Amino acid sequence: MAQAPASETVTPTAFVPRAPRSVEETGLNLGFLIDLALKVMYFEGFLSGYELAERMKLPYAGIVDQVLEFLKREKLCEVRGAGGFAESAYQYAISDKGRLMAREALDRSHYAGPAPVPLTVYNDAIRKQSLGQIAVHQRTMRQALSHLVINEETFAQLGPAVNSGKSIFLFGPPGNGKTVIAEAIGKMIMGGNIYVPHAVEVDGQVIKVFDSVNHVLAEAPAAGRNVDPRWVYIRRPVITVGGELTLETLDLVYDETNKYYEAPFQMKANGGVLIIDDFGRQQVRPRDLLNRWIVPLEKRVDFLTLHTGRKIEVPFDVLIVFATNLAPKDLVDEAFLRRIRHKIEIKNPTFDEYREIFRRVCQAKGVQYDDRGLAYLLQEHYIKPKRPLRACHPRDLVEQLCDIARYLNVPPTLSPELIDRAASAYFVEL
Numbered sequence: 001m002a003q004a005p006a007s008e009t010v011t012p013t014a015f016v017p018r019a020p021r022s023v024e025e026t027g028l029n030l031g032f033l034i035d036l037a038l039k040v041m042y043f044e045g046f047l048s049g050y051e052l053a054e055r056m057k058l059p060y061a062g063i064v065d066q067v068l069e070f071l072k073r074e075k076l077c078e079v080r081g082a083g084g085f086a087e088s089a090y091q092y093a094i095s096d097k098g099r100l101m102a103r104e105a106l107d108r109s110h111y112a113g114p115a116p117v118p119l120t121v122y123n124d125a126i127r128k129q130s131l132g133q134i135a136v137h138q139r140t141m142r143q144a145l146s147h148l149v150i151n152e153e154t155f156a157q158l159g160p161a162v163n164s165g166k167s168i169f170l171f172g173p174p175g176n177g178k179t180v181i182a183e184a185i186g187k188m189i190m191g192g193n194i195y196v197p198h199a200v201e202v203d204g205q206v207i208k209v210f211d212s213v214n215h216v217l218a219e220a221p222a223a224g225r226n227v228d229p230r231w232v233y234i235r236r237p238v239i240t241v242g243g244e245l246t247l248e249t250l251d252l253v254y255d256e257t258n259k260y261y262e263a264p265f266q267m268k269a270n271g272g273v274l275i276i277d278d279f280g281r282q283q284v285r286p287r288d289l290l291n292r293w294i295v296p297l298e299k300r301v302d303f304l305t306l307h308t309g310r311k312i313e314v315p316f317d318v319l320i321v322f323a324t325n326l327a328p329k330d331l332v333d334e335a336f337l338r339r340i341r342h343k344i345e346i347k348n349p350t351f352d353e354y355r356e357i358f359r360r361v362c363q364a365k366g367v368q369y370d371d372r373g374l375a376y377l378l379q380e381h382y383i384k385p386k387r388p389l390r391a392c393h394p395r396d397l398v399e400q401l402c403d404i405a406r407y408l409n410v411p412p413t414l415s416p417e418l419i420d421r422a423a424s425a426y427f428v429e430l
Contacts (some may be wrong), residue, residue: 014128014129014133015125015128015129015194015195016195016221016227017117017121017125017195017227017228017230017231018226018227018228019059019226019227019228019229020058020059020062020063020228021059021062021063022062022063022066023062023063023066023067026058026063026115027117027118027120027121027201028115028116028118028201030066030067030070032201032204033056033058033063033067033115034067034070034071034076035102035105035108036056036105036111036112036115037052037056037064037067037068037071038071038076038094038098038101038102038105039102039105039106039110039111039112040052040055040056040112041077041092041093041094041098041102042094042098042099042102042103042106042112043112045093045094046080046091046092046093047091047092048088048089048090048091048092049064049065049068049087049088049089049090049092050086050088050089052064052068052092053088055112055113055114056114056115057114057115057198057229057230058115058229058230059229060088065087065088068092071092071098074097075095075097075098076094076095076097076098076101077092077093077094077095077098078092078093078094078095079091079092080092080093108204108259109205109206109258109259109260110257110258110259110260111199111206111208111258111259111260113198113199113208114198114199114229114230115198115199115230116197116198116199116200116201116206116207116230117197117199117200117201117228117230117231118200118201118202119200119201119202119312119314121197122197122200122209122314123313123314123315125195125197125231126270126271126314126315126317127315127317129194129195129271129317130165130271130317131165131236131271131272131317131318131319132165133192134163134165134192134236135163136159136162136163136188137159138159140188141155141158141159141162141188142155144184144185144187144188145158145181145184147184148177148180148181148184149349149353149356149357149360149391150177150181151347151350151353154344154345154346154347157342157344158181158185158344160342161341161342161344162185162188162319164319164341164342165317165319166297166319166320166341166342167297167319167320167321167322167339167340167341167342168182168185168319168320168321168322168340168341168342168344169322169324169328169337169340169342169343169344170182170321170322170323170324170344170346171322171323171324171325171326171327171328171343171344171345171346172325172345172346172347172348173325173346173347173348173388173390174325174390175390175391175392175393176346176347176348176349176390176391176392177346177391177392178323178324178325178346179240179275179277179278179323181346182240182273182275182277182321182323183238183240183275185273185319185321186238186272186273186275186321187238192235192236193218193233193234193235193236194233194234194236194271194272195227195231195232195233195234196209196210196215196231196232196234196237196270196271197209197210197230197231197232198210198230198231198232199230200263202306202312203306203308203310205260205261205306205308206260206261207252207260207261207262207263207267208260208261208262208263209263209267209268210232210234211263211268214237214239214268214269215232215234215235215237215268216234216235216237217232217233217234217235218233218234218235219233220233221233236271236272236273237268237269237270237271237272237273238269238272238273238275239265239268239269239272239273239274239275240275240277241265241274241275241276241277242276242277242278242281242282243278243281243282243283244282245265245276245282245283245284245289246282246283246284247284247288247289247292249264249265250264250265250266250289250292250293251264251304251305252264252304252305252306252307254306254307261306264304266296266302266316266318266320267302267304267314269318270314270315270316270317270318271317271318272318272319273318273319273320273321274318274319274320274321275320275321275323276320276321276322276323277323278323278324278325279322279323279324279326279331280324280325280326280330280331286331286332287331287332287333287336290331290332290336291336293320294335294336294339296316297316297320297339297340298339299316300315300316300317301313301314301315301316302314302315302316322340328343348388348389348390348391349389349390349391350389351378351389353391354378354389354391354393354394355374357391357394357395358374358394358398360394361394361395361398362398362414365398365399365402365412366412367398367401367402367412367413367414368413368414369414370413370414372414373413373414373415373416373419374414376414376416376419377397377414377419377423380416380419380420380423381419381423381427387427393426396426397419397422397423397426398422400422400425400426401414401418401419401421401422404418404421404422404425405418
């Protein structure tokens with residue numbers, strides 16, 4: 001689980017979930033909380049009232065103490081000792097009667113993690129933390145993309161596209177930095193922080209939202225002690241998916257064994273960026289994939305389906321970045337392209353841009369840059385064979401050159417001999 005650097009400036013969020021003070025304020029009914037507590041106790045064995053509150057991510061006073069009071073009264077748990085004088089330090093163990101009731105609860109769902117928040121509360125929170133709160137300016141863009149060589153025309157298109165908070169279609173030949181640009185956009189968005197819940201509850205069903213792989217923890221605000229512990233403070237999410245994306249993963253993923261749901265990629269990315277890398281190479285047809293998103297892109301809401309057949313509505317507050325090597329006309333029709341507000345072609349670099357990229361790569365790799373060496377490379381391996389320039393070539397060729405020099409035990413230089421060997425090993429005529 002990644003942790004944001006403590007030195008980063010924390011952007012305040014418009015939504016701060018306040019800790020509930022009673023069962024009613026959790027938005028969950030007492031029966032749900034009792035089942036959850038029994039499942040936790042069933043798996044954990046002995047634990048104190050404080051530890052149970054920690055597992056359920058709920059305050060002990062006013063909520064977990066009420067749950068334990070019910071369990072004791074109904075003889076579903078027993079007090080087995082005390083780890084201190086406070087009631088929250090009492091040690092509890094599930095009784096035989098409680099074990100039987102826990103198994104019945106487990107037949108309905110194996111979820112035994114932090115208490116969820118109601119779907120309506122989640123929807124309201126996402127809308128209050130909308131991407132629309134973020135405004136990217138030229139200076140911010142230049143800082144975020146300073147490590148890239150991008151022409152002014154493309155640069156001028158990217159800023160308004162990011163500010164739209166809706167969708168961007170990056171297309172063009174392979175190797176020109178579409179994915180790198182998409183990731184840089186994501187880093188700009190990650191300058192803000194938001195709250196997401198561990199899980200969401202709807203009709204007694206649980207949907208896991210927080211994902212330690214895709215969500216990056218942010219430093220909690222100073223007022224964190226009064227925050228509802230069911231929520232996690234994260235940097236705005238940036239999630240990248242590629243060939244593994246299918247229509248099934250764009251809906252609620254129901255675990256038949258554990259009987260709860262995993263939120264789809266776009267729900268986990270709410271308030272942030274979802275990058276569809278190498279679009280068109282997925283196992284599902286591009287048109288089918290895009291048709292799935294026609295309504296969400298236009299209405300800014302998504303409809304997900306429970307295994308019971310009921311459809312639920314969630315916000316679609318996601319900046320989707322499609323990155324593809326294929327021509328847009330070969331992937332989608334005009335109706336869908338109209339719904340993608342910003343179509344940006346990432347073209348091959350000019351000779352001047354290629355030179356700047358090459359110079360930067362040489363500097364990063366510790367290779368002495370030489371205009372004559374670059375001129376030789378361009379003349380012999382681009383102009384003569386009529387090979388197009390690609391933004392990734394300088395990095396790959398210099399790395400290849402360094403590998404060869406290390407093998408020959410000679411300094412890595414832009415000599416014709418090393419350039420020819422690197423180009424010969426790298427380029428393949430198709």
